[in-house]
Amino acid sequence: MNLGLKSRSALVCAASAGLGRACALALAQEGVEVTITGRNQKRLEATAQELRDLTGAKISTAVGDITSVEGRAAALSACPSPDILVNNAGGPPPGDFRTFSDADWHAALNANLLTPIALIKATIDGMISRKFGRIVNITSGSVKSPLGNLALSNTARTGLTGFVAGLSRQVAEYNVTINNLLPGPFDTDRLRKTMEDAARDNDCPVEEMVRVRAEASPAKRIGRPEEFGAACAFLCSAQAGFIVGQNILLDGGAFNSTM
Numbered sequence: 001m002n003l004g005l006k007s008r009s010a011l012v013c014a015a016s017a018g019l020g021r022a023c024a025l026a027l028a029q030e031g032v033e034v035t036i037t038g039r040n041q042k043r044l045e046a047t048a049q050e051l052r053d054l055t056g057a058k059i060s061t062a063v064g065d066i067t068s069v070e071g072r073a074a075a076l077s078a079c080p081s082p083d084i085l086v087n088n089a090g091g092p093p094p095g096d097f098r099t100f101s102d103a104d105w106h107a108a109l110n111a112n113l114l115t116p117i118a119l120i121k122a123t124i125d126g127m128i129s130r131k132f133g134r135i136v137n138i139t140s141g142s143v144k145s146p147l148g149n150l151a152l153s154n155t156a157r158t159g160l161t162g163f164v165a166g167l168s169r170q171v172a173e174y175n176v177t178i179n180n181l182l183p184g185p186f187d188t189d190r191l192r193k194t195m196e197d198a199a200r201d202n203d204c205p206v207e208e209m210v211r212v213r214a215e216a217s218p219a220k221r222i223g224r225p226e227e228f229g230a231a232c233a234f235l236c237s238a239q240a241g242f243i244v245g246q247n248i249l250l251d252g253g254a255f256n257s258t259m
């Protein structure tokens with residue numbers, strides 16, 4: 001399927017690795033001119049070169065912490081009027097909510113609620129005037145099925161979900177869509193780190209933790225980042241203009257529900 005995205009521009013945040021990189025790659029494969037961001041300049045430039053080599057697409061970079069005012073300014077300076085915005089940032093740390101300070105709460109709300117809202121605010125009016133816009137927020141399966149030790153993530157991401165539910169209905173008539181992609185376990189550096197920590201806590205090999213996690217899903221495996229990227233590219237496609245304000249779970253069927 002031709003997704004109708006050739007020569008569109010995309011800003012993909014936190015995309016030097018993992019799910020952000022997978023979204024950037026899938027968009028670049030469709031001929032989108034992509035700007036990727038990340039804090040580590042060396043890794044960011046290496047990923048950009050890798051994406052150019054793989055796709056031949058124009059790939060730009062903006063180094064910086066996307067959760068900071070300066071980081072967002074750098075991203076928007078590199079890609080001031082994106083047709084596509086993929087919001088992503090690292091997730092907050094796990095832990096018992098009793099142990100979190102006010103600063104922890106502010107950091108989580110800033111990273112996973114206020115940062116995507118700020119980037120949407122900076123880009124959406126241009127999308128409306130051009131009558132095309134696609135915004136995809138990478139959130140988490142924990143929005144639908146909260147994990148007890150992820151209070152910071154559950155709270156901030158659910159706030160973003162509520163914001164998107166309202167705003168997406170206000171902009172759909174201009175062919176601007178906003179949707180959320182909710183990852184279950186995907187094979188990224190972050191997941192590997194989580195598995196290593198769990199293996200240490202349970203005094204077992206990492207492979208055993210990966211097997212247990214995979215077993216928990218009807219698909220009996222961990223997700224592949226390219227599957228996530230493909231879902232993102234489709235949500236950004238010309239054909240996806242009628243998908244509005246949705247929360248799409250990619251978890252191999254682990255969340256058990258009829259609808």
Ligand code: NAP
Binds near residue numbers: 017018019064
């Ligand atoms: P990852 O493998 O750790 O990759 C994170 C990427 O984001 C890296 O390129 C990193 O580069 C960049 N990054 C992180 N914080 C940033 C910041 N403040 N500013 C700019 N760039 C930043 O993570 P992932 O697995 O792809 O996860 C992406 C998101 O999905 C996270 O919010 C995570 O919580 C959520 N999620 C993931 C899974 C999963 O199974 N993978 C499941 C549920 C939810 P630098 O470090 O160089 O900045």
